[in-house]
Amino acid sequence: MTIRSDRDHGQRYRPRMSCLKKLEATVVQMQDPSTGVKGTDQKLNVTIIPHVITGQDIVAWITKNMNIDSDEAQAFGTMLVAFGYIYPLQDHKKLVLRPDGSLYRFQTPYFWPVQKWKAEDTDYAIYLAKRNIRKKGVLDAYEQEEYNKLHKWMNHKWDFIVMQAKEQYHAGKARQKADRVVFDCQERAYWIVHRPPPQTHSAMDYGLDRHIDPNAEEKKTYDYYRRIIIYTQQAVMRSRVKSSVSLGALAKYITTFKNHDPFLVPCLPSNPWQTDDDSYWELNTPDVEIPTKMRVERWSFSFYELLNDPRGRADFKIFLKKEFSGENLAFWEAAEELKWGTAASMSEKAEHIFKTFLAPGAPRWINIDGRTMGLTVKGLEHPHRYVLDAAQTHIFMLMKKDTFYRYLKSPVYKEMQKKAISPAPHNFSEAQLQQNMRNRRPSIDPIITWQKEQEEKAKAEAASGPKVRDRCMLKMLYLTSYVHMTAEQLVPIICIATSK
Amino acid sequence: IAYLLTHPSSICAFLKMACQGLAKGETTNTLKAESESLKAKLEEERAKLHDVELHQVAEKIDALGQFVMKTRRTLKGHGNKVLCMDWCRDKRRIVSSSQDGKVIVWDAYTTNKEHAVTMPCTWVMACAYAPSGCAVACGGLDNKCSVYPLSLDKNENLAAKKKSVAMHTNYLSSCSFTNSDMQILTSSGDGTCALWDVESGQLLQSFHGHSADVLSLDLAPSETGNTFVSGGCDKKANVWDMRSGQNVQSFETHESDINNVKYYPSGDAFATGSDDATCRLYDLRADREVAIYSKDSIIFGASSVDFSLSGRLLFAGYNDYTINVWDVLKGTRVAILFGHENRVSTVRVSPDGTAFCSGSWDNTLRIWA
Numbered sequence: 001m002t003i004r005s006d007r008d009h010g011q012r013y014r015p016r017m018s019c020l021k022k023l024e025a026t027v028v029q030m031q032d033p034s035t036g037v038k039g040t041d042q043k044l045n046v047t048i049i050p051h052v053i054t055g056q057d058i059v060a061w062i063t064k065n066m067n068i069d070s071d072e073a074q075a076f077g078t079m080l081v082a083f084g085y086i087y088p089l090q091d092h093k094k095l096v097l098r099p100d101g102s103l104y105r106f107q108t109p110y111f112w113p114v115q116k117w118k119a120e121d122t123d124y125a126i127y128l129a130k131r132n133i134r135k136k137g138v139l140d141a142y143e144q145e146e147y148n149k150l151h152k153w154m155n156h157k158w159d160f161i162v163m164q165a166k167e168q169y170h171a172g173k174a175r176q177k178a179d180r181v182v183f184d185c186q187e188r189a190y191w192i193v194h195r196p197p198p199q200t201h202s203a204m205d206y207g208l209d210r211h212i213d214p215n216a217e218e219k220k221t222y223d224y225y226r227r228i229i230i231y232t233q234q235a236v237m238r239s240r241v242k243s244s245v246s247l248g249a250l251a252k253y254i255t256t257f258k259n260h261d262p263f264l265v266p267c268l269p270s271n272p273w274q275t276d277d278d279s280y281w282e283l284n285t286p287d288v289e290i291p292t293k294m295r296v297e298r299w300s301f302s303f304y305e306l307l308n309d310p311r312g313r314a315d316f317k318i319f320l321k322k323e324f325s326g327e328n329l330a331f332w333e334a335a336e337e338l339k340w341g342t343a344a345s346m347s348e349k350a351e352h353i354f355k356t357f358l359a360p361g362a363p364r365w366i367n368i369d370g371r372t373m374g375l376t377v378k379g380l381e382h383p384h385r386y387v388l389d390a391a392q393t394h395i396f397m398l399m400k401k402d403t404f405y406r407y408l409k410s411p412v413y414k415e416m417q418k419k420a421i422s423p424a425p426h427n428f429s430e431a432q433l434q435q436n437m438r439n440r441r442p443s444i445d446p447i448i449t450w451q452k453e454q455e456e457k458a459k460a461e462a463a464s465g466p467k468v469r470d471r472c473m474l475k476m477l478y479l480t481s482y483v484h485m486t487a488e489q490l491v492p493i494i495c496i497a498t499s500k
Numbered sequence: 501i502a503y504l505l506t507h508p509s510s511i512c513a514f515l516k517m518a519c520q521g522l523a524k525g526e527t528t529n530t531l532k533a534e535s536e537s538l539k540a541k542l543e544e545e546r547a548k549l550h551d552v553e554l555h556q557v558a559e560k561i562d563a564l565g566q567f568v569m570k571t572r573r574t575l576k577g578h579g580n581k582v583l584c585m586d587w588c589r590d591k592r593r594i595v596s597s598s599q600d601g602k603v604i605v606w607d608a609y610t611t612n613k614e615h616a617v618t619m620p621c622t623w624v625m626a627c628a629y630a631p632s633g634c635a636v637a638c639g640g641l642d643n644k645c646s647v648y649p650l651s652l653d654k655n656e657n658l659a660a661k662k663k664s665v666a667m668h669t670n671y672l673s674s675c676s677f678t679n680s681d682m683q684i685l686t687s688s689g690d691g692t693c694a695l696w697d698v699e700s701g702q703l704l705q706s707f708h709g710h711s712a713d714v715l716s717l718d719l720a721p722s723e724t725g726n727t728f729v730s731g732g733c734d735k736k737a738n739v740w741d742m743r744s745g746q747n748v749q750s751f752e753t754h755e756s757d758i759n760n761v762k763y764y765p766s767g768d769a770f771a772t773g774s775d776d777a778t779c780r781l782y783d784l785r786a787d788r789e790v791a792i793y794s795k796d797s798i799i800f801g802a803s804s805v806d807f808s809l810s811g812r813l814l815f816a817g818y819n820d821y822t823i824n825v826w827d828v829l830k831g832t833r834v835a836i837l838f839g840h841e842n843r844v845s846t847v848r849v850s851p852d853g854t855a856f857c858s859g860s861w862d863n864t865l866r867i868w869a
Contacts, residue, residue, distance in 0.1 A: 446633025
């Protein structure tokens with residue numbers, strides 16, 4: 001009768017729904033005659049149904065035995081009902097646990113959800129046919145629709161289905177009325193779980209089947225073990241740090257950023273989602289003139305935080321301009337653009353970067369050690385997106401370890417700290433909050449913001465082109481930096497310097 | 501980072517070894533024994549530096565206060581299960597995708613729908629907002645990841661400018677833009693991850709190492725920005741080097757499929773959510789699992805996880821319709837949030853940490869703050 005599907009890719013063995021086993025264990029405990037949920041007999045229409053439990057008793061039992069609050073207990077109870085371990089006697093189509101006097105019963109283990117096979121259409125057809133036989137017109141609209149559909153595509157075995165339905169109907173008639181009513185309720189509950197009425201869902205629905213069966217044993221050939229050996233050897237050789245060090249660092253990060261986490265410390269003036277007032281976003285735009293004190297403080301946490309914030313980066317650029325060392329950051333930005341840019345633009349960008357930053361006599365020549373320079377220039381003969389990694393890392397570390405700290409001590413930063421604003425917290429009344437809710441402001445489309453940014457960038461690039469530098473300045477730079485270079489690198493420079 | 505530059509020859513030697521047949525005196529059994537002993541050695545090395553537990557470090561940190569997190573917005577509009585969502589960098593817009601093939605861009609703050617696309621396939625399990633805010637990427641049962649440039653003209657048919665970027669041999673489970681709009685990282689049910697150039701659709705790098713469906717990936721936020729982590733049905737969480745395609749670290753402590761992986765804000769650790777009803781924290785520098793977030797009353801799988809801005813809170817969406825909020829350091833649960841009427845399929849914190857969004861199989865998205 002049940003057709004096992006070969007396409008379930010081992011779902012039946014996987015702990016995909018191992019939760020079912022745990023639910024079952026709880027349900028068994030709940031049915032314990034002494035420590036379980038107390039049931040009573042209830043009169044439903046003309047029959048007396050035994051072992052009926054109320055919603056509030058279920059919630060109370062779960063709260064006590066699982067040591068959780070009643071809200072969580074109610075949610076847990078809803079899972080029991082959704083999966084069909086407990087079914088409602090009233091309003092049977094809605095599978096939720098109501099924490100009041102609503103009546104429920106435990107489902108018989110025969111109808112418990114199992115992940116071994118799906119509730120088959122054949123069985124559903126038999127069930128619907130049986131109900132039709134019992135009384136015409138008793139099916140709901142959606143059930144009638146399903147019945148018609150099944151009748152259509154199972155037409156070839158419809159005789160078998162009707163025969164089974166009739167047999168089950170007669171077998172049912174032979175039972176006692178009370179038993180029959182109970183069985184009907186149980187069966188109906190089972191099908192509500194597996195064939196949910198419209199506008200409801202089945203808890204058994206777990207989404208898409210996963211593609212590869214992880215239980216299918218990969219052939220353990222020598223190749224398989226070789227790969228593991230190689231990988232593990234590398235893993236063993238890798239350096240790792242003491243837990244106290246790395247966990248200490250994680251904790252330190254949390255402590256550093258604690259005041260900046262809107263979930264831990266309210267953001268000022270107020271959280272836009274809570275008060276429907278977007279001042280917080282207005283005060284923290286990427287190009288705001290005067291940033292907030294919190295934002296300026298965050299720039300001091302790490303070089304990465306400074307660079308990551310466009311406003312911080314802009315402030316850092318002002319500092320670099322004063323120091324005449326903007327080329328480092330410019331190189332880093334250009335290298336980033338190369339790394340994350342389109343494949344097609346690679347060689348063009350690489351050439352531009354070489355001409356601007358790396359070539360002897362380049363207008364924005366960066367000062368990196370001879371070895372890295374040599375490697376990079378060689379790599380640029382056949383540029384790929386990571387060709388500048390070594391140089392970029394060197395420059396980044398230089399900025400991080402030296403320039404960044406000088407920036408934090410500089411008048412530029414100190415001035416920004418003084419100018420930065422500290423917005424006062426909002427204190428909206430209930431009426432004001434209601435008004436805010438009605439007047440939520442839309443924002444500029446990000447596409448427009450992006451277009452503006454691109455325009456600004458293009459303008460800035462045009463302004464700071466290579467022609468800006470004074471030739472005398474160039475000569476001076478050469479002379480002061482040549483001491484860091486090797487003889488072979490000196491020759492072309494001396495040639496250029498003397499030729500100007 | 502420089503290890504590849506300094507040890508290229510040794511890698512080649514290893515690879516050569518792998519391609520050869522059995523050497524003299526080797527059998528599958530001897531190789532098996534060698535791999536077992538190496539694994540034991542790895543555990544030994546890891547244990548040597550295991551000098552303190554996370555909760556011990558957490559003792560010195562103050563406990564958290566009470567939380568009041570409420571649903572601030574409910575976004576209704578999808579006709580079927582919401583499978584995935586992503587925030588725009590402007591901190592208020594989001595893109596969401598659903599089982600019926602619809603991808604919607606919302607201004608979550610005003611709850612207005614701004615763009616809508618109908619994909620030619622169902623089960624759009626992956627969607628991502630481009631860093632520029634000018635495009636979205638999505639994919640699912642079509643085995644592809646497509647990029648749709650957004651338009652200021654609300655009447656324009658976005659499907660016309662669609663660009664097909666990634667091609668896998670099975671469903672697309674997750675996608676993410678890198679630091680720019682030009683590259684996309686994807687993971688698939690075919691067991692691989694891949695890095696693609698958006699403009700040309702060219703495959704830049706592929707990542708092989710999972711032995712079953714890869715369900716999720718996340719890019720490292722660190723300044724070096726060259727690694728990402730992926731989790732899959734083989735219960736493994738793998739860390740990859742984007743440049744070389746190499747699997748640099750691997751963790752296998754979960755008891756079931758890993759549904760979601762997310763980096764800790766500093767990039768030195770990551771969290772996972774799994775069908776075994778636990779979330780776990782892995783420390784990359786110490787190279788081991790450092791925390792398990794679980795409770796006896798939580799028996800349904802965690803489908804999605806994300807950290808708050810400081811990394812102190814871990815928000816996790818579960819298949820029992822709830823969201824649990826964990827104290828990352830102390831390992832305790834600080835809040836449980838109700839409201840969804842079906843599985844919570846995705847949880848993401850906004851870029852400035854002011855709120856988080858949850859998407860559910862009940863067809864809605866909720867913003868919590």
